[in-house]
Amino acid sequence: MTLEHFDVGIIGAGPAGLSAAFALKAGGKSVVIIEEYLWGGTCPNYGCDPKKMLLAAVEAKDQVEHLAGAGVVGDVKLDWTTLMRHKMAFTEPITARKIVGLDEAGIAHRYGHAEFVDDQTVQLPGNTIKANNWIIATGARPARLDVPGDHYLLDNEDFLNLATMPDEITLIGGGFIAIEFANIALAAGAKVHLVLKHDVVLRGFDRDMVATMVAEMTAKGVNFQFMFDTDTVTQTADGRVTLHATDGRTLTVAAAFLAAGRKGNTDQLNIEAAGVQVEGNGIKVDEYLRTTTEHIYAVGDVANLPVPKLTPTSSAEARYVAGHILNPANGPMVFPATPVVVFGSPKLGEVGITEAVALTQGYSIESFDMSHWMGYYRNLEPVAQAKVILDQQGVIVGASVLAAHADELINYFTSAINRKQTQADMRKEMYSYPSLGSDMTAFMGGGMD
Numbered sequence: 001m002t003l004e005h006f007d008v009g010i011i012g013a014g015p016a017g018l019s020a021a022f023a024l025k026a027g028g029k030s031v032v033i034i035e036e037y038l039w040g041g042t043c044p045n046y047g048c049d050p051k052k053m054l055l056a057a058v059e060a061k062d063q064v065e066h067l068a069g070a071g072v073v074g075d076v077k078l079d080w081t082t083l084m085r086h087k088m089a090f091t092e093p094i095t096a097r098k099i100v101g102l103d104e105a106g107i108a109h110r111y112g113h114a115e116f117v118d119d120q121t122v123q124l125p126g127n128t129i130k131a132n133n134w135i136i137a138t139g140a141r142p143a144r145l146d147v148p149g150d151h152y153l154l155d156n157e158d159f160l161n162l163a164t165m166p167d168e169i170t171l172i173g174g175g176f177i178a179i180e181f182a183n184i185a186l187a188a189g190a191k192v193h194l195v196l197k198h199d200v201v202l203r204g205f206d207r208d209m210v211a212t213m214v215a216e217m218t219a220k221g222v223n224f225q226f227m228f229d230t231d232t233v234t235q236t237a238d239g240r241v242t243l244h245a246t247d248g249r250t251l252t253v254a255a256a257f258l259a260a261g262r263k264g265n266t267d268q269l270n271i272e273a274a275g276v277q278v279e280g281n282g283i284k285v286d287e288y289l290r291t292t293t294e295h296i297y298a299v300g301d302v303a304n305l306p307v308p309k310l311t312p313t314s315s316a317e318a319r320y321v322a323g324h325i326l327n328p329a330n331g332p333m334v335f336p337a338t339p340v341v342v343f344g345s346p347k348l349g350e351v352g353i354t355e356a357v358a359l360t361q362g363y364s365i366e367s368f369d370m371s372h373w374m375g376y377y378r379n380l381e382p383v384a385q386a387k388v389i390l391d392q393q394g395v396i397v398g399a400s401v402l403a404a405h406a407d408e409l410i411n412y413f414t415s416a417i418n419r420k421q422t423q424a425d426m427r428k429e430m431y432s433y434p435s436l437g438s439d440m441t442a443f444m445g446g447g448m449d
């Protein structure tokens with residue numbers, strides 16, 4: 001058993017833990033980071049990045065199908081095995097690359113499950129580590145249904161590592177993961193069902209755009225089953241999985257995947273020994289992201305904060321905490337406008353205030369059909385819509401975009417919100433031509449010059 005001492009110890013090497021480690025090391029602290037599974041955490045190994053790798057093929061297929069009326073001929077099919085190889089070429093080197101990066105920066109790294117012994121001491125197999133400050137960055141894991149037969153259900157990591165795409169799948173949930181994975185599985189040729197405990201798809205997003213998205217997915221064959229409250233899961237003799245709902249409905253498919261939210265990894269850390277408290281679905285933190293024990297912070301998916309649980313928010317919280325440890329006089333964490341994107345076909349991006357909130361505030365809403373913009377028309381995109389929310393002074397305070405490039409377009413609006421720009425200000429920007437940026441400056445608030 002070895003005993004080591006560092007200025008700062010970090011538990012969890014996802015986007016949050018790693019961002020904190022590099023920022024603290026650059027600030028002159030001795031740092032150790034502990035990981036029990038894959039270095040890099042959820043996002044690059046079994047979250048955002050592998051999903052977007054797979055999405056490349058889905059986007060190419062969509063584009064060919066849309067251009068069927070413009071000279072592109074032939075059926076496009078996804079070869080899942082080759083696509084998966086493409087994804088693996090990206091994901092497999094991640095752990096090794098992260099370790100090289102830590103070594104090059106001089107950040108100590110230890111492998112194993114970490115648990116608190118007291119508010120300065122953490123134990124992992126064969127090693128005890130003391131640090132003046134600890135940062136808990138342990139992320140979250142898929143919420144289980146905890147019903148009989150729950151163990152037959154697969155999760156996001158299983159989906160993103162599927163050797164073959166099953167003929168028929170169910171996604172349990174109606175949020176980000178369910179919509180995104182449905183889109184991928186559908187393009188790969190699976191029959192797709194979505195079962196929702198309630199009747200709201202993508203809660204909190206623009207209702208008109210979600211309705212359009214659901215209609216598009218339904219037209220492509222996705223079966224939405226609402227108010228489907230799974231109380232038992234069983235397996236058939238030939239290895240298929242049956243979901244049984246409380247109202248007697250059943251659904252039998254080749255594989256069923258959990259997409260019913262995520263649970264903060266708070267329960268296997270012995271945090272009580274460090275005086276750290278849990279609140280809601282994560283660790284209780286104050287406006288400085290300090291836990292109930294002042295010299296221990298929590299960041300990323302595991303922190304109970306009212307912001308979307310995303311990679312950019314996790315990294316921003318971590319950089320903030322590093323700054324606070326380096327300079328305790330720093331003020332509270334302030335979040336800039338935060339864009340969220342659901343990577344469907346098309347994608348749904350939102351930032352700032354939504355239409356539902358705008359209507360209660362007396363703000364104005366401008367709606368755009370972008371399908372005739374050259375950037376969309378040239379691809380014959382069937383759906384391309386935007387809504388911009390303006391306050392009483394005409395300053396942009398929110399936007400929703402439902403379109404193939406919503407993930408990029410929403411960034412323009414995010415910048416505009418952070419810079420407190422009006423539509424007229426956005427029109428003054430000079431962008432490359434012809435591009436979606438130049439389309440936007442041309443059409444935003446008044447049409448073509």
Ligand SMILES: Cc1cc2nc3c(=O)[nH]c(=O)nc-3n(C[C@H](O)[C@H](O)[C@H](O)COP(=O)(O)OP(=O)(O)OC[C@H]3O[C@@H](n4cnc5c(N)ncnc54)[C@H](O)[C@@H]3O)c2cc1C
Nearest residue numbers: 012014015016036041042047048114138139300301310311
């Ligand atoms: C399928 C999917 C798709 C997603 N897509 C997007 C997207 O497109 N865009 C986006 O912004 N976000 C996306 N997210 C969310 C994003 O992945 C997370 O917000 C982000 O990874 C959170 O970072 P984190 O560092 O807080 O946690 P994590 O990345 O989960 O890292 C936490 C790490 O801590 C380790 N750990 C936990 N407990 C211990 C312990 N006791 N000892 C040692 N190590 C421990 C874990 O093994 C893990 O590696 C997606 C998530 C999923 C599941």
Ligand SMILES: NC(=O)c1ccc[n+]([C@@H]2O[C@H](COP(=O)([O-])OP(=O)(O)OC[C@H]3O[C@@H](n4cnc5c(N)ncnc54)[C@H](O)[C@@H]3O)[C@@H](O)[C@H]2O)c1
Nearest residue numbers: 172173174175176177178195196197259260261262309341
């Ligand atoms: N593009 C992105 O940025 C992205 C993509 C994927 C995941 N994520 C992150 O990961 C988190 C988890 O994603 P998610 O889709 O699992 O969660 P989510 O919170 O987005 O959606 C959960 C869904 O499951 C439903 N649900 C809950 N219990 C259920 C049950 N027993 N049966 C059926 N439905 C049930 C909810 O009503 C909701 O529709 C997201 O909230 C987000 O923070 C982000």
